Amino acid sequence: MSGIVTCPGINKFVRPTPEYLKCPKCKAEVEIWSDEQETKCLECGTKVSREVASCLDYCEYASKCKAIIEQKRGVKG
Numbered sequence: 001m002s003g004i005v006t007c008p009g010i011n012k013f014v015r016p017t018p019e020y021l022k023c024p025k026c027k028a029e030v031e032i033w034s035d036e037q038e039t040k041c042l043e044c045g046t047k048v049s050r051e052v053a054s055c056l057d058y059c060e061y062a063s064k065c066k067a068i069i070e071q072k073r074g075v076k077g
Helices: 008-014 062-076
Strands: 018-022 029-033 038-040 047-049
Touching: 008 062, 029 038
Parallel strands: none
Antiparallel strands: 018 029, 038 047
C-alpha cells in the first residue's frame, strides 16, 4: 500500500477491531467488528445493526477502497 493515498476510514476494514453496541431488545453488550454492518446478540438472538452507514456506501472513492480491501483480504488467506 506504499505510495497509495486513501481515506482514514479504510483502516477499520483492512485491520478490523472489535466494537460494542447495545442490543435494542435485551440491552446486552454486543460485540461487532469494525468491518461488519450487522451481527447477532448472543443473549437473545436479535439482529443488531449499525445505525450509521459505512463510508463504502456513499463515498465517491469507495470503489478504490473496496479494491484495496479485497486485495488485502486475498493476501491473508
